[in-house]
Amino acid sequence: MQPLISVNNLSVTYRRADASQHHAVHNVNFEIGEGEVLGLMGESGCGKTSIALALLGLLSPEQAHVSGSIEFRGEELLSKDRRALRAIRGAGISLVFQEPQLALSPVMKIRDQVAEVIRAHNDRKWDCCRADAELALARVGFADVRRISSAYPHQLSGGQLQRVVLAQALACNPALLIADEPAASLDARSQSEILALLRELQRELRISILLISHTPEVQASLADRLMVMEHGRIVEQGSFEQLYRNPVHACTRAMLRTTAPARVAEEMDFETVT
Amino acid sequence: MNSGPQSNCNPCGPLLRVSGLGKEYVLRRPFSRKKVAVSAFQDVSLAIFPGKTLAVVGESGAGKSSLARCIALLERPTTGGIELAGQNLLTLSEKELSRARRKVQMIFQDSASALNPRLTANEIIAEPLLIQGEGTKSQRRERALQLMEQVGLNRASERKRPLEFSGGQRQRIAIARALALGPQLLILDEALSNLDAANQELILKLLAELQAAQALSFLHISHDLRAVSEFADEVAVMYQGRIVEWRSARDLFASPEHSYTRELLASARSVDSILLERSA
Numbered sequence: 001m002q003p004l005i006s007v008n009n010l011s012v013t014y015r016r017a018d019a020s021q022h023h024a025v026h027n028v029n030f031e032i033g034e035g036e037v038l039g040l041m042g043e044s045g046c047g048k049t050s051i052a053l054a055l056l057g058l059l060s061p062e063q064a065h066v067s068g069s070i071e072f073r074g075e076e077l078l079s080k081d082r083r084a085l086r087a088i089r090g091a092g093i094s095l096v097f098q099e100p101q102l103a104l105s106p107v108m109k110i111r112d113q114v115a116e117v118i119r120a121h122n123d124r125k126w127d128c129c130r131a132d133a134e135l136a137l138a139r140v141g142f143a144d145v146r147r148i149s150s151a152y153p154h155q156l157s158g159g160q161l162q163r164v165v166l167a168q169a170l171a172c173n174p175a176l177l178i179a180d181e182p183a184a185s186l187d188a189r190s191q192s193e194i195l196a197l198l199r200e201l202q203r204e205l206r207i208s209i210l211l212i213s214h215t216p217e218v219q220a221s222l223a224d225r226l227m228v229m230e231h232g233r234i235v236e237q238g239s240f241e242q243l244y245r246n247p248v249h250a251c252t253r254a255m256l257r258t259t260a261p262a263r264v265a266e267e268m269d270f271e272t273v274t
Numbered sequence: 275m276n277s278g279p280q281s282n283c284n285p286c287g288p289l290l291r292v293s294g295l296g297k298e299y300v301l302r303r304p305f306s307r308k309k310v311a312v313s314a315f316q317d318v319s320l321a322i323f324p325g326k327t328l329a330v331v332g333e334s335g336a337g338k339s340s341l342a343r344c345i346a347l348l349e350r351p352t353t354g355g356i357e358l359a360g361q362n363l364l365t366l367s368e369k370e371l372s373r374a375r376r377k378v379q380m381i382f383q384d385s386a387s388a389l390n391p392r393l394t395a396n397e398i399i400a401e402p403l404l405i406q407g408e409g410t411k412s413q414r415r416e417r418a419l420q421l422m423e424q425v426g427l428n429r430a431s432e433r434k435r436p437l438e439f440s441g442g443q444r445q446r447i448a449i450a451r452a453l454a455l456g457p458q459l460l461i462l463d464e465a466l467s468n469l470d471a472a473n474q475e476l477i478l479k480l481l482a483e484l485q486a487a488q489a490l491s492f493l494h495i496s497h498d499l500r501a502v503s504e505f506a507d508e509v510a511v512m513y514q515g516r517i518v519e520w521r522s523a524r525d526l527f528a529s530p531e532h533s534y535t536r537e538l539l540a541s542a543r544s545v546d547s548i549l550l551e552r553s554a
Contacts, residue, residue, distance in 0.1 A: 043442075188498075217548060220552075221552075241549060
């Protein structure tokens with residue numbers, strides 16, 4: 001079966017002000033199948049976000065030189081124009097990232113912000129978009145949709161905001177969701193809630209996810225397969241369990257904390273608490 | 275409630291004491307004259323002893339960063355008091371406040387935006403000395419080089435600019451800068467959150483070494499319980515702007531009392547237990 005997205009020899013090179021070049025991503029190859037969750041881990045600066053930006057067509061020719069091939073549903077994304085990419089972004093491939101507070105407008109009600117996304121991709125009346133927005137909010141687990149809909153971002157907690165941003169990202173039923181550190185700013189409780197939600201939605205809607213996160217527990221919760229990057233290259237790729245139990249590359253070991261520090265291992269066993 | 279862990283019977287008294295601290299922000303509704311008071315945190319009472327680490331945990335939006343900024347004197351609290359080594363910080367003159375600021379320094383989550391991208395590493399680290407008018411130019415430069423070594427940075431990279439360093443190295447620059455004036459209390463506001471696991475380990479190790487060598491106190495604001503469990507002596511749990519539990523780290527992790535604390539700890543599961551559940 002054809003993979004949903006197939007990346008071949010992808011390279012991203014940024015032009016610096018002094019005319020030198022920074023090779024952020026170097027000849028990267030990977031595939032994501034329908035309904036699959038692919039995790040991406042690596043140190044900051046390894047190229048993870050550049051890959052996400054390249055997939056979304058958010059790198060202009062002035063900023064970076066992108067070469068190689070990105071095939072989404074059999075179509076080559078790198079040869080598409082801005083308008084075609086805008087149609088895909090949000091509807092075919094959509095993005096959730098770390099700081100929901102930054103993604104949301106402080107002066108618009110929650111429902112209107114979700115409705116705006118729907119409106120951008122569907123030529124429908126505003127009332128229909130608002131109704132669909134409320135459905136999208138219900139889908140991400142808000143019990144009191146009415147109250148959340150008419151609230152402003154500053155009235156919601158971090159965990160709630162992350163769910164709103166997720167509602168926006170899923171509003172147009174994308175095939176691929178790119179989640180860039182979706183739980184990083186949340187406490188453990190909100191983190192496990194949002195991960196459980198993502199897991200449930202992923203199964204229900206059969207969406208594929210590219211999960212970028214440097215937290216092993218987040219990857220463990222969701223990823224089917226995992227890629228580890230270092231300095232713009234993929235150094236190891238395989239099923240999550242395989243990489244966790246038998247890491248080959250030093251970077252994989254460092255990322256997955258598979259050599260847990262002795263102090264943590266002996267003093268802490270969260271299972272026995274409560 | 276909130277009298278703190280009984281283990282703290284240090285006869286010298288706390289380095290930092292915060293009593294009934296509260297902070298309210300007054301916001302204006304968009305397009306209207308109506309003002310709304312949003313409370314960031316209320317009635318917070320805490321104490322940090324010399325050479326010890328107090329962690330404050332809780333979700334983002336609970337008021338932790340607001341609290342950190344008030345203690346660092348970057349903002350003025352609305353109610354309550356802050357005492358540093360017995361001195362009431364809120365009644366100081368500008369001059370005295372400037373002297374007090376040397377004792378409390380802060381390290382932020384995003385080093386890339388916290389450090390001036392146009393200055394070199396050496397200039398960044400030496401800047402507090404420059405601001406406080408200490409030493410000659412070459413003395414400041416030498417002190418900055420010493421601090422770089424102390425935090426594990428190569429002296430040879432003193433002329434590099436922040437974005438030429440990795441995230442972990444940038445946090446080391448931030449730590450070196452914070453140490454320049456010889457502070458007694460360092461506030462870490464989610465300082466590890468942007469780092470990957472390996473770098474978090476390294477920075478925690480560095481901080482533990484510095485604490486042992488200089489009897490530094492740390493106020494560690496974090497939503498990451500794992501990092502906190504390795505490093506904190508005491509933990510205060512913040513929920514919706516209030517401290518709901520404040521105990522020694524060992525007691526808190528072993529037998530949490532408040533229901534929110536219990537939920538927090540229950541959610542922090544290990545990779546092994548997560549994998550087990552998934553395969554079921």
